[in-house]
Structure formats: structure tokens, C-alpha cells
Amino acid sequence: MSQEGDYGKWTISSSDESEDEKPKPNHPSTSLPPSAGHQAAYEPRYTCSQARKAAHRRKISPVKCSNADAASEVSPPKRQKSSSQEELGWCLSSSDDELPPETQQKVAEKVAVKEEKGIASPKDGAAPTAGNHGPPARHALTEDKEEYETSGEGQDIWDMLDRGNPFQFYLTRVSGIKPKYNSGALHIKDILSPLFGTLVSSAQFNYCFDVDWLMRQYPPEFRKKPVLLVHGEKREAKAHLHAEAKPYGNVSLCQAKLDIAFGTHHTKMMLLLYEEGLRVVIHTANLIREDWHQKTQGIWLSPLYPRMAHGAHTSGESPTRFKADLISYLTAYNAPPLKEWIDVVQDHDLSETNVYLVGSTPGRFQGSQKDNWGHFRLRKLLKEHTSSTPGAEAWPIIGQFSSIGSMGADASKWLCSEFTETLATLGKESRAPGKGGAPLHLIYPSVENVRTSLEGYPAGGSLPYSIQTAEKQSWLHSYFHKWSAETSGRSNAMPHIKTYMRPSADFGRIAWFLVTSANLSKAAWGALEKNGAQLMIRSYELGVLFVPSVFGLDSFRVKQRFFSGSQEPAASFPVPFDLPPELYGSKDRPWIWNIPYTRAPDTHGNMWVPS
Template sequence: MLQEGAHGKWTVSSSDESPEENSDSEKPSTSSVLDAAHDTSVPQYPCSEARKAAQKRKTSPLKFSDKRFSAEAPPAGKQRTSQEGSGWCLSSSDEEPEDQEKHAHKETVKEEKTDAPKHPLKLCKDDELSENQKAEEYYEAPSETQDTWDLLNGGNPFRFFLTKVRGIHQSYNSGALHIKDILSPLFGTLVSSAQFNYCIDVAWLVRQYPQEFRKKPLLIVHGEKRESKAELLAQARPYENISFCQAKLDIAFGTHHTKMMLLLYEEGLRVVIHTSNLIADDWHQKTQGIWLSPLYPRLPQGTSGSAGESETNFKSDLISYLMAYNSPTLKEWIDLIQEHDLSETRVYLLGSTPGRYQGSDKEKWGHLRLRKLLKEHALSIPAQESWPVVGQFSSIGSMGADGSKWLCSEFQESLVAAGRSVMSLKCDVPVHLVYPTVNNVRQSLEGYPAGGSLPYSIQTAQKQLWLHSYFHKWSAEVSGRSHAMPHIKTYMRSSPDFQKIAWFLVTSANLSKAAWGALEKNGTQLMIRSYELGVLFLPSAFGLDKGCFHVKGKMLSESDNPATYFPVPFDLPPEQYGSKDQPWIWNIPYTDAPDTHGNMWVPS
């Protein structure tokens, strides 16, 4: 069956119709994790098929000049995921449920031939080292003390940071953080910590803590089941200080996708909400986002439980989120949060937790939570009805047969909410979706393997060619990260000239109904599959009474107030796909042009 759209042709098998959107899964059975325990081409931690393919191509690259390729590389139609026949599955890698394959599909993609890209940035000299070695060694030395102190106490009123990237000019890493910076003694004298995440390499995580903190109590909150849970527990056996909390995922194809750190110090408590998995690759050459809380001091003994609340209700919302796990293991952390003063928080917490919600509970989570926050706290701006919305993400779920099924109906209605007056949904509100093209990935620092963390599948893409007309390229010259592929996820409402934004959200939630929720039963019920977490920045919480942030460009004059300029991490206005651009799809081959390392992409 030939599918054709504005951004290319795909040939897919007509022998098997794609299954229902909610029966798909990008993260397959992880029985293969244990089977592959001695295979160095497979990551030694539970992860997605897309990530495994990327690791395989890093350890066993297919050179563009390799004449043996046609004999070595099986066609895409011969690929078989380890999920087939397993009898069960977990959802999503990074990220979102993708289509479950009952039979193999034949897929091909047509791409313009181009010469080998001339990378504008200097690549690493130590190409003989493994990617993980590069990531480890580059950040072995901690940041300069003064730089880190300035980050904590200097001119970043939003406390929004990007991760450090190897291979870009160091000026673009000024003000950026690595996980070793976050866990540094400069941030506090650690007593214990909790790490909430999706994909976790336990041994790597332990090495990110300073030597003096590596035996402090560490709680890992995860969503693994069965074989992948056994593998995770096995990773931690050498570490007596590590304990686990398994997040309940009672709705099929949900995932524990939240990425948060709770850090208890002798000096107080800190909350970190970010977008990176706890693996070396995610902190090496990707664009990731971090919100770092202030250091919350302990309240005086005998203070009431309602003390230490912020104007954004962050404390009670964080406690509500942790209580949604319904886990005795997290009770200790809930009590610790109660004992601290979170009143200096200026962001709003926006989470998703699995479940089916009715009545007032509908507005506690997901996109209806965003709608409620914007209605109650965002200021109405004249002519804002025409302001576009911009979504940027690293994975895409099934949107339905057309925009009216979710994207341009209930989800868009939440994104355009503002002020207490109910705004009528305008179908002509521009929607800009920022997602990397094939050439974005090909010309990236990592080359094609960067696409392992962009798990948009052919099975999902071929069902929703209509979506691709909304796509815009990844371009991030403003932050020096055009060649560091995004794993960050952000959403915002922008003025038509892209000089101002009404709000900004950084979150773990990709573009999917599993992450944001979908209405059921004639709109009376919201169903969410996954755990997600993010923070919403509203101008009013930062004392800006005109209802918007300015967009931070490449240069600010000395007279500009940095507190009014929000550091959007990619270029505005976004550039729409051209006629020859195609969205990156991970599970089809790209053999017509080499990447920055001279390699092709064949995922099997």
C-alpha cells in the first residue's frame, strides 16, 4: 500500500492493517535484555528498540562506502521486534506508545541524495573511544566553583537550564548543567536522594554522585515490570544503599516517564524536574531541559502542615503528585516536603498520572490541568485569539485519522486557554510542531544514532500523514544546539511575530494522548496512561503585569532586563518543512547519504 504526502512516500505492507492506536507499544518486551546480557551492542539496561538500534549502530556502524552493505543489511521488511510473540509488553521508550506489530512490515523511504555533510562544528578527536567513554571522560572534572555558584545565585530568575553538550563552542555551555554539577557538593551536603525516571543505568548513575555521596540512601522510582524489573534490580545488587519504588501502571501501554530528582541536604531540600533519562547518552550530545528549584529551608519545628506554600501552590501539588503513586515507600519523602518551606517557588507543577478521572478530578492532571492553570492564572491579552501555539517534542503518538480527533480539538483548546473568560475555540489558531527532519538527524553531532531517542515509527507515521503539514524543523542557533538533537519537550503560546510568549512549559510529556490524556464518555472522563511531570512558567508569577515574556535572542543590550526575557532554547519563528524534508522515522533505513560520521542507518 503506497502512502504519499507532502513529505515523502512510504511503502508499507497491506497484508496487515495497523492495530488500534491504544494497542501500540514502542517499548517492547524486555526479555531480550536478559538474553543479550553479554552482547556489547545492546545497552545493559532496559530501554527501547529505537535506543537498542542506535547503540548497535554506534558499536557496529555501516559505512556509507561499504560495498558489502547490500549483502549484509537485511531489508526493513525483515525486521522483527523482540515484542512479537512475547505475550506482554510495556509502553514507550522515550516515550510514547507506538504501533505494535503483529506481522513484519516492509518499509522504505525515499530521500534526496546529498553529498556527505560538512559539519560546521569540530567533532571530538577521540573517535576511537566508545560514546559512553566520551560522555564519561568529558565530564569527569566538575565545573569551576565560581561558575556553579553563579548559576545558583546569579542572573537566571527562571531557574531554567539546558544540559551541557560536547562538541559545541564552550560559550554555549555557559550557564548549562551536567548531572555531575547538579549532584555536586556545591549544591548542598547530600543526606539522601530520590530519582524518578524512565530509562536508568544504575552503575552510571552512581558514578555521577561525588565519591562522598555514593553510599547515601538512594531511592529509584521506576515503571519496569517482569524481566526488565529483574534486570534493574540486578544492576543495583552491588549497592546496599539503593532501594526501589515501582510505579503502578494499571492501564495498558502506560509508562513511568517522569524525570525528577528530590535531593535532601543538611542545608535543606531541592527539587529538580528535567527531561533526561539516567543514561550517559542523554547527558552527552542532546538538548535537554532542567528546572532547578531554590534550596528550600526546613520549617521551624511545630509549624503547621500548610506552612511553606508558594503562591503557585507548588508544595501541595507536588505532594498530591507523590500521593498519586499510592506507595508507602514515598511517604517518607512526602513528610520531608511537608517539613520544608517551598514558598519561593515561582513555577506551577503540571503532572500526569495513570487513571480515568471524572468530575473535578479531571482537572488535576494532563492537558485539562494545563487548561485550568491558564484559565485561572494567565492574563488575557488583546487579540490573543490569533496567537499561535508551538509544541516541540522528541516522540509522537497516534493522533487519529485527522486533527479533529484530538490535536486540533481538546488538546488545542487547552493550549489556547487564557484568563477566566472562556475563549471560543478558533480553528484558525496556527499550530507549529517542531520535530527533527531526517537531515537534522543526519547532520547532528551524533549522526543517525541520534534518531534512537526520536522513536517516531513508520507504523504510526503512515496513519497520520495529515499531521506532517504542521511540522517545523529543529533549529537552535540561538542556544548553539542546532546539531544537538532535542530530547527536551516544550510547549508555548507565542505572539504572531514570535517576539513575546504568554507562557512556557518544559515537561517530560511528548505529543501523545498517553502522556496528556484523552477525553472519553462524551467528554465526562479523562483517561491518562502515563506518568509525566513538568513546570509551567507564567509571567504573572515573575511579577510581569503585562502578561507576557519577551523572547531572548542571541544578543541582549545592557539596558535589557533579563527577568523579562525567557530563554527559549530553539529558534523562533520556527521554519516549516520544505518540500523535500521528511520527519525522522527511526525504524526505516537511510542509505542514500552519509551522516557526520560517514555512516548509514539500517536499524536492524
């Protein structure tokens, strides 16, 4: 259906899916009725958001931006322009350069015809030809081997981990960029490698699982070891996940309780029990191939925690109380399958941990319990473990994320009131930022960022910001800054990482840094109710907070090059994007997944028509 609004003229997709945090459909594609078989063949095997489904369809059946298409479907601009956002299908102005609704409809109809032709199955089991696209084959082991590279020429992964990195903060390896930008990066196969330890069992906490793919990431000698999948699926989606796991006798499942509407299990964590000890991995990637292939993701690796000797007179606690907080987080699930893992954590020495745990769990919290979870947990830690310096009240705040929830009618409803008050906290004397203090920089990919990415427009499937939400909060977009990551060589690898930080006014130092699963949403961080007496959180989230005082510092220096090696001080923090962030230009627009972009092709020569 064609509509017109502040964003110009556009054709809306059939879904109102707004963000990763919103519940996934109860039925995965493979459980669709027979009449929907053609559609099912073009959707992922795992349950996921409508945005990711659209990206999957476009990868399999791309809409080419050929000269013929441009001549018949795209009205030429009245003036010569570069490939700006204004040319890509929507913009804030009411420009008559945009595609009229009837043209948008023609594009969508032509796509439908192309897809219908492409879905026809080869007769007698013949292999698909160039003109007869069958459903995608499941990823073969050879494909996994091709996309997985070692950590560098002759470089041992263990040597990389022991290189004097005090933060143990890493990015994921990206296929298709210069090797030097992968020299300090990790693939999931690295994390599960025998070099990290002799695996006994593991627990995988996540939002989205491709079970077959995940099991192939374990080395052959560990593929029969017990694996617990902690998920938030319900009803048909839960049944589908159980069916996917059934062929693997060593895989068991644990459902996270989600009693508040629109909540999700969004935490991304691995618990890896070895013969040699325990390791905790907190990261930002779903357990699907796409998230480990050409996206920017963040990983925190714990030290290898040794098992405590029987009868030891120590708690194995760290100065950051990480052990107690991790046990509290696991206990909040109130799930019998996690009791074993709580005991495992209890039996190990976590005293070497140098980060704080920042988690969210669903519920309504009052009194002192408000400080246990969500952004009030972050506020408490910043108040107790950071300190203000002269002029620091004007230091900017940076939030970087891949999904956006409903913020309300204006900035005062949540973002620039309770949430900004948390992010602006520095020490016990912190006060709510006044007018003109603590500038807020929000980093979210523009349409041009997505168009020119390694994946092209389908990269926008992991950036599920909808037109329905965007139109209700156009005020938010004045805070937006482009995704730019030359320092880590990742500008063209779209971010699924989520980070929050407080840099100095000159962007040379950092007061604190957080990497987390939590996007910019009230569901993830919590929102006050009952005149501020109660904090309501819908989702499970998890991250780690880096504070300079733990490292004996007043602030972290910003590492100028993420993969620069030992030329910079060891305590320089590797921020994964460029500082200072660059504000959107007059022609930049935030990526919105469920409207078409047909004015300029992406890096693969394709257009974006989501429906």
C-alpha cells in the same frame, strides 16, 4: 520485509515500537537466552525502546557509506541533487530515485554479515582489534571525566546559579559545541555536586536507568547515601533493574503502578535532601549517558528549600501551591517507599517557588478530578493565571517534543479539538479556537536535522516515531517545523526536551511556557471519554509551567540569545530554540526510526539501517 506506501519504498524493521511512551520489552538484552548472546552483546545494558536499541547497535557496528557501498548498493539519482531528504531513503513522492526493495534487502543482508563478523570474541581474552570488534566495554571512570567539564573557566557553579536567573531554567551541557554555549548549562554531576548542598539522601524518578552510570555521577563522598529509584518496570525488566541495583546496598527501588495498558512511568524528577534543606529538580533526560552527552535537554531547579522550624505557624506554601501539588503527585503513587518523601516535602518551606506543577498520573478522572492531571490541569492553570489581550486569540501555539503517539485519522480526533483547546486557553474568557485562529506549530526533527547532528543518524534513537504510526497520520506532518536552535548553539544537538508555549504573533513575547516530560501523545496528556465526562490518562508525566503573572508581568519578553548573559532584561525568557519556527520545506521529512536512510552519509560517514 520490503513494503511500499505513501512514503515510497522502504524496508521495515522488525519492531512496531512507536514512541518512548510505549512499554519497553519485558526482557532486557542481558537476560536473553544463550543463543541470542551475540545480539545481546550489541544491545544496551538497560531496558529501552527498540529505537534506542537500534541506535546502540549502529554506534557499535556502523554501516559505512563508502564509495564501494554506494556503487554496489545505492542506485545513483537520475538528476544531480543536494543532500536533501528525498535522497535519504524515503519520501512522500513515488519517485523512482528511491532504493528498490531488492537493493534495500541487499543492504540489510550485508549489514548482518558485517555484524556477524564483528561480534566474534577475541580468542584467549585478547583485546579487540580494528577488524574484530568485541562487545563495548562499560564506561570507565576516565571516560566520564573526559566528557564532564566544569561550567566555564574559573566559573563556580554556585555563582552561576546565583546570577539573577529568575526562572532557574537550564539546558544540559553538550559535548562537542563551543564553550560559550555551555557557560550556563548543567551536567548531572553539577546537579549532584557538593556545591548544591551536603547530600543526605535522594530519590530519582525516571523512565530509563543505567544504575552503574548513575552511581558514578554522584561525587565519591555521596555514593553511599540512600538512593531511591522510582520506575515503571515490570516482570523480567523489573528483575533486571533489581539485579543492576543489587551491588549497591544504598539503592532501593519503588515500582510505579501502571494499571492501564500502554502506560509508562515517564516522569523525570530528582528529590535531593541535604543537611541544609531540600531541592526539587524536574528535567527531561533519562538516567543514561546518552541523554546527558550530546542532546538538548531541559532542567528546572528549585530554590534550596529550608527546613521549617519545629512548631512554625506557616504552611511553607508558595503562591503557586507547588507544595500541595507536589504532595498530591507523590501521594497518587500510593507507594509506601514514597511516604518518607512526602513527609520530607511537608517538613520544608517551599514558599519561594515561582512555577506551577503540571503532572499526569494514570487513571480515569471525572468531575472536578479531571482538572487535577494532564492537559486539563494545564487548561485550568491557563484559565486562572493568564489573561487575554486584544488579538491574542490568533497568537500561535508551539509544541516541541521528541516522540509522537497515534493522533487518530484526522486532526479533529484529538490534536485540534480538546488538546488545542487547552493550549489556546488564555484567561477565563477563553473560547475554543475557531477556524483560522491560533496557528499550530509543531517542532520535530527532520531527517536532515538528524543526519547532520553531532551524533549522526544514531541520534534518531531517541526520536522513536515509527513508519507504522506515521503512515496512519500523514495529515499531521503539515504542521511540522524544523528543529533549529542557533540561539542556544544547539542546532546539532538533537532535542529530547519537550516544551509547549504561546508566543505573540510577532514571536517577541510569551504568554506562558511549559517544560515537561510529556511528548505529543494521548497517553501522556490524557484523552476524553464518555462524551467528554471522563479524562483517561495512561502515563506518569511531570513538568513546570512559567506564567508571567507570578513574576508581576503581563508577558515574558523572548530572550534573543539563550546564553547572552546580562545584556537583556532579567525577565526575558530563554526559549531553547529559534523563533519563529521554520516550516518543513517540500523536501523535508520527519525522522522515522525504523526505515533505512542510505542515500547520504551522516556526520560520521555512516548510513542508517536499523534492523
